[in-house]
Amino acid sequence: MSKPPQPRPRAAIFDLDGTLIDSMSFVVEAFIYAVEPFRARPTTEEVLSKLGGPLDTCLRNVLGAEAASSFEEAKRRLATQEHGHGQEERLTPFDGAKDLLVRLRGVGAGLGIWTGRDRWSAERMLSVHGFAPLIDTMVCGDDLPTHKPDPEGLLEVVRRLGVSAGEAVFMGDADVDVEGGHAAGVRTIFVHHGRVAPAPIQERAAEVYAGTGQAYASIARHFGL
Numbered sequence: 001m002s003k004p005p006q007p008r009p010r011a012a013i014f015d016l017d018g019t020l021i022d023s024m025s026f027v028v029e030a031f032i033y034a035v036e037p038f039r040a041r042p043t044t045e046e047v048l049s050k051l052g053g054p055l056d057t058c059l060r061n062v063l064g065a066e067a068a069s070s071f072e073e074a075k076r077r078l079a080t081q082e083h084g085h086g087q088e089e090r091l092t093p094f095d096g097a098k099d100l101l102v103r104l105r106g107v108g109a110g111l112g113i114w115t116g117r118d119r120w121s122a123e124r125m126l127s128v129h130g131f132a133p134l135i136d137t138m139v140c141g142d143d144l145p146t147h148k149p150d151p152e153g154l155l156e157v158v159r160r161l162g163v164s165a166g167e168a169v170f171m172g173d174a175d176v177d178v179e180g181g182h183a184a185g186v187r188t189i190f191v192h193h194g195r196v197a198p199a200p201i202q203e204r205a206a207e208v209y210a211g212t213g214q215a216y217a218s219i220a221r222h223f224g225l
Helices: 024-036 044-050 055-083 096-106 120-130 153-162 174-183 199-204 212-222
Strands: 012-016 110-114 136-137 167-170 185-189 207-209
Touching: 012 153, 024 044, 024 199, 044 055, 096 110, 096 212, 110 153, 120 136, 136 153, 136 212, 153 167, 153 174, 167 174, 167 212, 174 185, 174 199, 185 199, 207 212
Parallel strands: 012 110, 012 167, 110 136, 167 185, 185 207
Antiparallel strands: none
């Protein structure tokens, strides 16, 4: 017997970096700049594999054995790179991101963001690119004591939007997004940007796409657009 069709969702939730904003190359560049005086220069793939959770945790992961002695100076270098070079203006939304949000608002969908980025920079990024009026609620990396992949932040977004986990879809590009979405019971759309994600991550995602354009099209279909 075939499964009954899933009801149309009532809310769409997004990660920010690598999902709505094309920022991952800048993020990787910033982490490499932060740690290269203290260890062998990491590759892009190594940095990406260490991201997930609060900034301090990511930085310690990238520093590795040098974290104890070099963390504070590396953190200062990271802050200088992130906040001192007009980051928000340099980064651009993915093609179709804003259009998708506008269309979702047009059919009454609740819109939320669950990001590991700190609130100050996340709010500035949304404001600079005109996304802020479209977003109903956001949980950032410094809002709660828990962090991705713990699902608490995603469940808090769901609660604020007034829907159930089964009435939401979530789009992210990191392994921790998939783990958190799966744990929350939220249908999770994973964008890998050509990165080879571990098999368990791909299996836990409801849908897997190489790029944001494919994922946006799928979300639009879920909402009958």
